[in-house]
Amino acid sequence: xxxxxxxLTTSNPVFKAYxxxxxxxxxxxxLMSPLTARQRFKNKIFASPEDTVSMKGAKVKYxxxxxxxxxxxxxxxxxxxxxxxxxxxxxLLTNPSPGLAINLFxxxxxxxxxxxxxxxxxxxxxxxxxxxxxxxWGITVFMTGSVILKFx
Amino acid sequence: xxxxxxxLTTSNPVFKAYxxxxxxxxxxxxLMSPLTARQRFKNKIFASPEDTVSMKGAKVKYxxxxxxxxxxxxxxxxxxxxxxxxxxxxxLLTNPSPGLAINLFxxxxxxxxxxxxxxxxxxxxxxxxxxxxxxxWGITVFMTGSVILKFx
Amino acid sequence: xxxxxxxLTTSNPVFKAYxxxxxxxxxxxxLMSPLTARQRFKNKIFASPEDTVSMKGAKVKYxxxxxxxxxxxxxxxxxxxxxxxxxxxxxLLTNPSPGLAINLFxxxxxxxxxxxxxxxxxxxxxxxxxxxxxxxWGITVFMTGSVILKFx
Numbered sequence: 001x002x003x004x005x006x007x008l009t010t011s012n013p014v015f016k017a018y019x020x021x022x023x024x025x026x027x028x029x030x031l032m033s034p035l036t037a038r039q040r041f042k043n044k045i046f047a048s049p050e051d052t053v054s055m056k057g058a059k060v061k062y063x064x065x066x067x068x069x070x071x072x073x074x075x076x077x078x079x080x081x082x083x084x085x086x087x088x089x090x091x092l093l094t095n096p097s098p099g100l101a102i103n104l105f106x107x108x109x110x111x112x113x114x115x116x117x118x119x120x121x122x123x124x125x126x127x128x129x130x131x132x133x134x135x136x137w138g139i140t141v142f143m144t145g146s147v148i149l150k151f152x
Numbered sequence: 153x154x155x156x157x158x159x160l161t162t163s164n165p166v167f168k169a170y171x172x173x174x175x176x177x178x179x180x181x182x183l184m185s186p187l188t189a190r191q192r193f194k195n196k197i198f199a200s201p202e203d204t205v206s207m208k209g210a211k212v213k214y215x216x217x218x219x220x221x222x223x224x225x226x227x228x229x230x231x232x233x234x235x236x237x238x239x240x241x242x243x244l245l246t247n248p249s250p251g252l253a254i255n256l257f258x259x260x261x262x263x264x265x266x267x268x269x270x271x272x273x274x275x276x277x278x279x280x281x282x283x284x285x286x287x288x289w290g291i292t293v294f295m296t297g298s299v300i301l302k303f304x
Numbered sequence: 305x306x307x308x309x310x311x312l313t314t315s316n317p318v319f320k321a322y323x324x325x326x327x328x329x330x331x332x333x334x335l336m337s338p339l340t341a342r343q344r345f346k347n348k349i350f351a352s353p354e355d356t357v358s359m360k361g362a363k364v365k366y367x368x369x370x371x372x373x374x375x376x377x378x379x380x381x382x383x384x385x386x387x388x389x390x391x392x393x394x395x396l397l398t399n400p401s402p403g404l405a406i407n408l409f410x411x412x413x414x415x416x417x418x419x420x421x422x423x424x425x426x427x428x429x430x431x432x433x434x435x436x437x438x439x440x441w442g443i444t445v446f447m448t449g450s451v452i453l454k455f456x
Contacts, residue, residue, distance in 0.1 A: 023451035026391040087178040147175035299327035
């Protein structure tokens with residue numbers, strides 16, 4: 001474990017791992033936009049009237065199942081990953097065991113990528129999506145608990 | 153007030169308070185998911201067809217008032233708390249008076265918990281929700297102003 | 305470029321610029337709420353029944369085009385700017401050229417303000433919104449790539 005002043009430097013392997021996983025998760029979230037756009041163009045269904053002007057047969061609708069599925073996956077990312085972004089940073093400042101912290105970051109990233117795949121790319125029956133979701137949710141709840149106990 | 157290089161260490165009481173409040177707010181946001189799930193199971197209404205398979209009488213619908221109420225509360229958290237997460241960090245780097253900063257964090261956290269209670273747990277007439285919301289909104293607007301004036 | 309330990313201090317001009325742009329973007333996001341409220345009061349259409357009690361003729365509806373337009377703009381901010389908040393921080397820890405980093409922050413902020421204007425304030429025909437969006441999206445994708453290559 002590093003001295004408190006050195007926790008937020010790239011010589012701390014936990015902070016380096018945090019930055020890497022944040023970038024992978026950020027990229028995953030950014031890729032939800034082309035994933036939505038692909039469904040919109042395939043189905044010629046858009047959210048704003050100005051988007052339909054230049055495409056023959058394009059319509060404004062809000063209930064296409066394939067589009068709404070990707071949008072729900074994206075919203076689920078917002079509900080979960082934006083909390084991870086900042087809670088994982090707070091967690092590493094509790095000076096946790098590096099091995100534990102880095103493996104939690106890894107498990108979280110894998111769980112959220114798995115969640116997107118079984119929800120939005122190749123929809124699979126439950127409980128596949130629930131299992132990926134609960135791993136990510138449980139890790140962030142554990143982190144919030146560690147931070148609260150440490151800094152209360 | 154701490155020297156600039158020491159603002160982001162846990163020996164700075166403002167940073168410690170920031171980490172604590174971020175964890176409490178993060179946990180509060182994470183708990184919105186079971187709060188939504190509770191309403192979904194109670195009303196047997198889900199967002200994806202694969203969620204309805206194993207429960208008799210379960211349906212896909214998007215207009216149940218109790219479910220949508222919790223979802224609006226969750227979205228309001230996303231719109232407000234994710235901004236606080238990063239703006240409060242920028243604000244503490246303006247090296248504010250510790251007493252002011254810590255009390256702003258406290259007031260923000262209480263206001264957001266209050267907002268969730270009167271919106272999603274025990275719905276109360278307006279202006280209760282508005283008052284909780286405006287306290288949180290006003291604090292974050294004040295913080296953005298302080299940061300812009302300091303670093304412009 | 306600064307020594308690694310000094311990247312997160314306000315003597316680093318890139319970090320100072322980061323804090324300034326985060327505050328401007330945060331304020332822009334916070335202003336989406338009064339922008340939505342303005343449309344709600346103008347059209348007397350609200351999301352929760354308790355909001356309609358004290359205004360004659362007010363109704364609960366979810367399909368008013370002017371209100372939904374502002375809400376889509378706000379959600380697009382959440383999908384994009386919350387990723388920027390943390391990815392731009394990770395990016396500045398790769399110790400990039402200060403000139404490049406500061407100009408990317410500036411371009412991002414201008415692009416997101418432009419996106420809001422042409423989507424929610426003075427709706428303009430496509431591709432104006434697409435162009436503002438793709439600049440912001442491209443900058444954050446570039447940043448995630450830089451971080452992944454550096455810390456992998």
